[in-house]
Amino acid sequence: MHLVLLMLALSTAIAVRFTWKASSEQWTRRWNWTLGVFLFSPLLVMMSAIAILCMGPKGQMVRWWEGWGSYAIAVGFLAVGLGLAVNGGQDALRSLRRVRDMPQHDVQGVSARLLAQPTPFVAQIGFWQPELVISQGLLETLDPRHLDVVLMHEEAHAHYRDTFWFFWLGWLRRLTAWLPQTEALWQELLILRELRADRWAAQRVDPLLLAEALLSVVSASQIEPDDLCAAFSSAVVKNRLTERIEALLDESESSPESSFMPWLWLLMAVVPMAIVPFHF
Template sequence: MSHLGLLLLGLAFSWLWRAQVRLDRAGSWAQRWQWAWIHFLLPPLFLLTTALALAWMGPRGQMAGAGGWFSYGCALLVLAAAAGLALRWIGEYWCSCQRAHRQALAQVNLCGFSAYVLDLEIPFAAQVGVWNSQLVVSRGLLQQLDEEHLRAVLIHEEAHRHYRDTLWMLAVGWLRRLSAWLPNTELLWQELLTLRELRADRWAAQRVDPLVLGEALLQVVSYGRGQQPSNAWVGFALEMDPPPGGRLQERIEALLQPKGPEASGPSPSRESWGWLGLALLPLLAIPFHT
């Protein structure tokens, strides 16, 4: 296979894999989790390893065939775009974290949690940071919720810190931007965010009354309906951590189930690793290039 053929194969595989995605919420939570990760990660990773293999082999060689220089240039362009998007995404997130600390009114203790308070009317809470994230809440949230419901929201946010969701979603957010041109990228992104919120809800429900947590979600949505965040940092944070209104009914129903999805989340199965292993196939072409 020529270099051009390998490039076309990578593009065709990535596009067709995503094009056939059909969201199915009939399966178990664990099945939905595995399905969403595989379909989200595999196409961009396959495309990146294809570009890496072409860049490694260079524009010349017995395997190059027609389009050697063209394929080589395209591969370098893909890798440069991936690196540029990664640096920009990290830079934006770092600036947003610094902006949050500068604009915080104070660092306070809320129900046993250390949090930074922002001067915003919209009810808002999120984890900010990468590895050791910090809790950020808005003045509007403190005004609208009583202590019991506020504690439920804060424990939900502590679940995100427990699972290092800010680190994982920072990496996945980069792949989202890189594969924005592929079909169903936004659909899978929203599914991953919903499943992440369901996991955090279940973790919190083991520590507070699930009904209280559900009431807190409803109150935040009710108070925040129709309000748009005017702060640029909050807009960025909401992209990483959408407001509780997203698929609220599904989250409430999950909280009311006697046995919801396991709070720890499913570990990757052998089948999942096998599917993701397909992303490494383009690298197998390197030993055959001379």
């Protein structure tokens, strides 16, 4: 019966992934749908594995005998997830130590870590309280007005705690890279994250200046950020620059606010835990 549960969860996870496709709808709908589909499949499989772990390899469920095979699969999956989380956390801590070894610098009244390299780069790096990292090349590339709007964009990432949440989303991405459309969903979440930060900044500064700064930074940027990094040009490596600039210049676009819809996906993902009381 446990094996049936695993196969049912896996089949559902795969089927849900095939329902998603990239769209050009309003930001909130794209964000809710993409985040929900991205989270549901790995969490459904994970909750099924946790349910089997709680029930154990012995006993019966609805008169069906249980054995060690499905239990070993569930434990193995969870062990891989734990290993990836520990490894990712260790890599993240090493990155943070390197960042904190950089000298602090006052940039337009904002405290930042100065990266000594000629390539324009700016990013929030860290977890809940990230560090702002700015390269010497960016300071030499942008004038004070454009630098101000870039700093506002990075403040948006700090406001939404993007580094913290995308660290865990990146962990799910690595754990379930074998599921259909994982990479496509991840890239969509990255561009939506940047669109949200752009829109938040554009409500406080001139969006045209922000678009000009984006063009300047992307034209010279070469750095591909990781899951611990929310960078100004991180979602432009996939040729999404035009989309971001058009969104900045489109004044009809409403403010990006999330709804409760992703929580409904999460509630559906924990349904496998409801069968635990029926095991004896």
